[in-house]
Amino acid sequence: MHHAESLYEINDDLTPELMGRVDEVIQRYANRAGALIPVLTECQKIVGYVPVELQEYVAKGLNIPGSTVYGVVTFYSFFSMVPKGRYIIKVCMGTACYVKGIGEVLNRICSEFNMDVGETTEDRRFSLEAVRCLGACGLAPVVVINEDTHGDVSADKIMNILDQYT
Ligand code: FES
Structure with missing residues (x-):
């Protein structure tokens, strides 16, 4: 001990x-x-x-x-045995978001930060999660970063958005 x-x-x-x-x-x-x-x-x-x-x-x-x-x-999935990022990126994989191109958004995040769903960047800035419908389908495609909901995102827009989370 x-x-x-x-x-x-x-x-x-x-x-x-x-x-x-x-x-x-x-x-x-x-x-x-x-x-x-x-x-x-x-x-x-x-x-x-x-x-x-x-x-x-x-x-x-x-x-x-x-x-x-x-x-x-x-x-309890609430507890983590591995470090998490300061910002948790939740990418909605629900149908509406999927149809509107969330897949490209997700791919961009993964390639840009060299991480997969469930992982955390080495500098512990971001953790990435894929989630079910966030209940904001009217805003699809939707990404939530900590408490902030971002609607109508695209593969290009998401990088500008993430730049704000330092
Ligand atoms: S499918 Fe993404 S918010 Fe409903």
Whole structure:
């Protein structure tokens, strides 16, 4: 089992500063029933994802088995064991968007940033997801970036749009 300070040597996303905040969260929830999911949620907010080293640390802090933590992290798609980008690009693969050419938009993003659906750019700027109808078919083709909905996109327009997310 690792101490907070030495985790940084194993995974340099787990800086002492961030682990200090993780400690606060664990202390706040320790001995409370149903603590695991809220603790993991806050840990993911702090670190950006929940790597195995962090799972072990939380398990120790809450006095529960590491396998329980691992089970929760892998069960809920909300938790990620790999780093995510600062901006999540959701490309709508619904019928209306498909008909209006979302495929070209998706191809442009993939080739421009050298990533596939489900991946994250190396600089952790973008993560790319393909999603079902976003309920904005009137705006097709649609791409959502974090909270922003962009309609009527094209392979050319999407690059200008993404330029705004630095
Ligand atoms: S199909 Fe894309 S928003 Fe409905």
